Amino acid sequence: MPSTTADPRTDGLEGVVMGSTAITMVDGERGRLAYRGFDVSELAGTVPYESVMHLLIFGDPPSADPSPEIDRALRHGRGWPAFVRGVLDALPPDQTPLDALRTVWSALSPSVARYPPTLDEAYPLVALGPTVVAAAAHRRRRTSPPPPRDDLGHVANFLYALTGTEPEPRRVEALETYFVLLADHGMNPSTLALRTVVSARGDLASAFVAAISALKGPLHGGAPREVSAFLDRVRGPERAEAVVREALARGERLPGFGHRIYRVEDPRAVLFHDLARRVAHGSERLEIAEAVERAAVSALSAAHPGRRVYTNVDFYGAIVLETAGLEPDLFTPAFALARTAGWTAHVLEQAGSNRLIHPDLRYDGPIDRGRWPRPPIRPSDRSGATRAR
Ligand code: ACO
Secondary structure (H helix, E strand, O other): OOOOOOOOOOHHHOOOOOOOOOOEEEEOOOOEEEEOOEEHHHHOOOOOHHHHHHHHHHOOOOOOOOOHHHHHHHHHOOOOOHHHHHHHHHOOOOOOHHHHHHHHHHHOOOOOOOOOOOHHHHHHHHHHHHHHHHHHHHHHHOOOOOOOOOOOOHHHHHHHHHHOOOOOHHHHHHHHHHHHHOOOOOOOHHHHHHHHHHHOOOOHHHHHHHHHHHHOOOOOOOHHHHHHHHHHHHOOHHHHHHHHHHHHHOOOOOOOEOOOOOOOOOHHHHHHHHHHHHHOOOOHHHHHHHHHHHHHHHHHHHHOOOOOOOEOHHHHHHHHHHHOOOOHHHHHHHHHHHHHHHHHHHHHHHHHOOOOOOOOOOOOOOOOOOOOOOOOOOHHHHHHHHHHO
16 A cells, blocks of 8 residues: 655644633643643542533532532433343454443444434433443453442442442542543543544534544553553563563554653653552552653653653553553543543533534645546446356
């Protein structure tokens, strides 16, 4: 296949501003992240996910914690519609939880796009997400998911659905902090995909399907499981430098490092590192991660003097997810479930002041190649050829 030439000054839409938002402020120069004006450091570990979802969607903090409106809607939507169970049963037994969630969201999409999207259309997708991910995980293990519990919050119920046992408070704390810190991040590949669907007056479920599809790749939401696999490869802190060096020599991207927007440390990475120091204190896994961070930051700074490359959200985020008891296959689904709060807010914001998102490409293929190299084929010849086959 012929390839085109990349222009690093413009390609990948780096630095392109395509609209405005009042949801999340991402300041990549100063390393600040704030939801509706509240710094994430103020919210992480102290405010329940339901309240953060409320803040992102409605713009202000709820009247109580957890947000009564969001809490009610998410508890209410946890149960299984019968046809969703049928969709899951029809999937191959080893379907990943991420793909299962995308397929169920797709099945929930209306056949004709409904527009404008409403909050009531988002609630069932968000509420059902943990149930679907947990059911897909159980299917692969050949175990049965427990019925959802409506006495638990959104995040604790997800852990309960995965294990069938009362979730330990330290695991709930780790996963709830993860959900809060991943709830939104302004513009990024999955939110761009989501807003693009809405901009064409597509429906909310289709926008969620586009977003989760964009999230799957290892340069975006697929990164945390790659971090886990990389740390497995390192095996001991003393091997960190050699493994990092070999990976870079092979031209690999180190998962969990670098970010398109942050030129200083990603504030979520700093908060996750602090949390990991608390919840994974003294573990060899944390020692390995810290040794990898030292080796990687030094090697990447030497290789790219003009571009500081630090840990991103996924590096210590992966340690936090491991501490919460999740298997690596559940890392990207957890990211998607957390991000449903932000995706909902972005769908509604895009529809609220919509203009079709339709960027352009610089054409650098051949121009004016003249006539087709063979004589034209008449339609009658083509149908004859089809019959002969
Ligand atoms: N490992 C090795 N080299 C890297 C890394 C990395 N993690 N990150 C950046 N670089 C190098 C690039 O190869 C590039 O080198 P070059 O100029 O010689 O080609 C240079 O640093 C500049 O990086 P860009 O590719 O221009 O940065 P970009 O903004 O396009 O990429 C990205 C950002 C995709 C996140 C990149 O840093 C990366 O691949 N990281 C690893 C995957 C990852 O952790 N993804 C999660 C991101 S956060 C999120 O989505 C939630």
